[in-house]
Amino acid sequence: xxxxxxxxxxxxxxxxxxxxxxxxxxxxxxxxxxxxxxxxxxxxxxxxxxxxxxxxxxxxxxxxxxxxxxxxxxxxxxxxxxxxxxxxxxxxxxxxxxxxxxxxxxxxxxxxxxxxxxxxxxxxxxxxxxxxxxxxxxxxxxxxxxxxxxxxxxxxxxxxxxxxxxxxxxxxxxxxxxxxxxxxxxxxxxxxxxxxxxxxxxxxxxxxxxxxxxxxxxxxxxxxxxxxxxxxxxxxxxxxxxxxxxxxxxxxxxxxxxxxxxxxxxxxxxxx
Amino acid sequence: xxxxxxxxxxxxxxxxxxxxxxxxxxxxxxxxxxxxxxxxxxxxxxxxxxxxxxxxxxxxxxxxxxxxxxxxxxxxxxxxxxxxxxxxxxxxxxxxxxxxxxxxxxxxxxxxxxxxxxxxxxxxxxxxxxxxxxxxxxxxxxxxxxxxxxxxxxxxxxxxxxxxxxxxxxxxxxxxxxxxxxxxxxxxxxxxxxxxxxxxxxxxxxxxxxxxxxxxxxxxxxxxxxxxxxxxxxxxxxxxxxxxxxxxxxxxxxxxxxxxxxxxxxxxxxxxxxxxxxxxxxxxxxxxxxxxxxxxxxxxxxxxxxxxxxxxxxxxxxxxxxxxxxxxxxxxxxxxxxxxxxxxxxxxxxxxxxxxxxxx
Numbered sequence: 001x002x003x004x005x006x007x008x009x010x011x012x013x014x015x016x017x018x019x020x021x022x023x024x025x026x027x028x029x030x031x032x033x034x035x036x037x038x039x040x041x042x043x044x045x046x047x048x049x050x051x052x053x054x055x056x057x058x059x060x061x062x063x064x065x066x067x068x069x070x071x072x073x074x075x076x077x078x079x080x081x082x083x084x085x086x087x088x089x090x091x092x093x094x095x096x097x098x099x100x101x102x103x104x105x106x107x108x109x110x111x112x113x114x115x116x117x118x119x120x121x122x123x124x125x126x127x128x129x130x131x132x133x134x135x136x137x138x139x140x141x142x143x144x145x146x147x148x149x150x151x152x153x154x155x156x157x158x159x160x161x162x163x164x165x166x167x168x169x170x171x172x173x174x175x176x177x178x179x180x181x182x183x184x185x186x187x188x189x190x191x192x193x194x195x196x197x198x199x200x201x202x203x204x205x206x207x208x209x210x211x212x213x214x215x216x217x218x219x220x221x222x223x224x225x226x227x228x229x230x231x232x233x234x235x236x237x238x239x240x241x242x243x244x245x246x247x248x249x250x251x252x253x254x255x256x257x258x259x260x261x262x263x264x265x266x267x268x269x270x271x272x
Numbered sequence: 273x274x275x276x277x278x279x280x281x282x283x284x285x286x287x288x289x290x291x292x293x294x295x296x297x298x299x300x301x302x303x304x305x306x307x308x309x310x311x312x313x314x315x316x317x318x319x320x321x322x323x324x325x326x327x328x329x330x331x332x333x334x335x336x337x338x339x340x341x342x343x344x345x346x347x348x349x350x351x352x353x354x355x356x357x358x359x360x361x362x363x364x365x366x367x368x369x370x371x372x373x374x375x376x377x378x379x380x381x382x383x384x385x386x387x388x389x390x391x392x393x394x395x396x397x398x399x400x401x402x403x404x405x406x407x408x409x410x411x412x413x414x415x416x417x418x419x420x421x422x423x424x425x426x427x428x429x430x431x432x433x434x435x436x437x438x439x440x441x442x443x444x445x446x447x448x449x450x451x452x453x454x455x456x457x458x459x460x461x462x463x464x465x466x467x468x469x470x471x472x473x474x475x476x477x478x479x480x481x482x483x484x485x486x487x488x489x490x491x492x493x494x495x496x497x498x499x500x501x502x503x504x505x506x507x508x509x510x511x512x513x514x515x516x517x518x519x520x521x522x523x524x525x526x527x528x529x530x531x532x533x534x535x536x537x538x539x540x541x542x543x544x545x546x547x548x549x550x551x552x553x554x555x556x557x558x559x560x561x562x563x564x565x566x567x568x569x570x571x572x573x574x575x576x577x578x579x580x581x582x583x584x585x586x587x588x589x590x591x592x593x594x595x596x597x598x599x600x601x602x603x604x605x606x607x608x609x610x611x612x613x614x615x616x617x618x619x620x621x622x623x624x625x626x627x628x629x630x631x632x
């Protein structure tokens with residue numbers, strides 16, 4: 001009994017240590033963002049929100065944020081569209097080279113981003129394309145596609161074929177079956193993919209640095225540029241805002257997935 | 273049988289090198305209830321799926337009401353199908369599940385409402401319209417699946433082992449229920465099952481399949497009483513086997529000397545004088561008696577009871593006769609016999625089944 005208790009407390013301590021290791025640096029940043037002092041101090045010299053309110057006054061940050069949001073939105077939406085279509089084909093049709101296509105679509109997850117970055121850049125050069133925002137989107141689609149194909153594909157495979165066949169015997173053609181049966185059942189996974197894709201595009205810096213056209217900055221690349229000069233409150237507050245944003249997005253996605261799954265339909269009560 | 277509703281002409285299906293169905297000919301009459309019966313892998317489900325349009329035949333033609341439907345897409349066939357795992361749409365209420373087929377038939381809203389209620393009544397399942405499939409019991413899900421298939425007023429009803437997921441009592445109940453629905457609406461029905469009791473009790477005609485072809489088809493009692501092959505004989509109930517040598521014949525009745533030395537009378541085909549032969553009989557066609565019965569009724573084989581299992585209405589005896597053991601099931605009667613007792617096994621002459629060895 002005592003031995004078991006010791007094991008349990010050790011396990012608890014270990015868990016706590018891991019959490020601290022992962023979250024403490026984040027907490028320090030958030031903590032300092034509210035510090036009244038223009039440099040990081042401990043303890044705080046006072047509590048203020050002025051670093052946050054000052055963020056929108058910096059046109060470079062606002063511009064970078066716009067770029068990042070637009071990039072992530074385009075990349076994640078297109079990637080989800082392409083990835084979901086591909087995942088459907090992979091899950092539902094038997095065709096030659098199916099395994100190869102599957103491998104091709106998921107391999108970017110295993111390739112270091114620096115390799116992707118250089119590779120795509122050289123490929124663009126080779127065909128004579130100059131760096132541009134659309135090409136940046138193309139690159140980000142390549143990076144985010146595996147998340148979509150894996151997440152959505154996994155869900156699609158879990159939907160029994162018989163359910164779709166039943167819909168077809170009842171008079172729905174393939175497209176109607178997809179709309180009425182497959183899509184609603186896969187929607188939570190598709191939303192999760194979209195969120196994944198958005199976050200990983202928003203966050204991506206390694207490959208992005210190779211693809212960025214002149215005069216365009218994303219948030220991560222801008223932060224890297226800022227870091228070359230100093231770690232100041234602007235960075236702390238910007239980082240804190242980003243953390244808040246990502247946690248919020250993840251939270252919203254989970255809620256939305258829940259609301260879309262079958263459980264939620266029940267709680268809404270009878271229809272007639 | 274009236275005019276044929278569904279006709280399969282030389283229909284076959286290959287999956288790569290594997291032949292799932294080989295040249296099947298089958299005709300289902302209007303309003304007929306036909307069961308495709310067979311062990312797993314005999315091609316019965318593939319045949320059903322070809323009728324439904326979910327598989328494309330590799331060869332042959334499928335005709336419904338005289339029209340070739342090979343190239344008609346699944347969703348245009350208007351066949352109601354009940355799947356093995358029922359395949360209810362998990363994200364829709366029972367109501368929406370049942371109404372699904374009407375959505376693609378441009379049925380007006382108030383009409384949908386009315387017809388779903390009607391379908392729920394038919395399957396005797398009111399008051400569950402707003403529940404999701406997984407909030408329903410197995411039997412209720414079953415009824416929703418049936419309602420969903422019949423609401424579209426199908427030209428043909430297809431069942432793919434729909435009762436296999438239910439427990440024994442429920443299965444019995446659903447059998448009666450499905451039979452009732454079939455009688456009420458007279459929809460031509462093809463029912464796939466591996467359960468002989470299901471096929472025998474429900475179908476007007478049973479098609480017993482084996483390794484992609486039809487082994488024998490006919491009314492249930494014909495398959496049971498007059499099996500054409502040993503496979504058919506052995507498919508229903510328990511079949512015992514003894515062997516002996518044919519020693520004589522008199523007015524169509526053969527005398528066979530069993531290996532244990534006992535002579536018995538056999539009414540059967542495929543026998544010839546002096547030949548070694550294998551004789552089959554069903555466990556329920558024999559009787560175990562303590563006293564030696566009237567010789568005129570049936571010659572009796574002496575034996576010893578090895579085990580005696582009480583099964584409620586019936587008793588199952590394992591009896592040793594000579595070197596062999598046979599199983600006999602019979603009503604309990606006055607008294608259950610015990611293991612170790614010496615008894616006589618009486619088998620009527622017409623209970624014996626004789627088959628030529630399979631040509632191989």
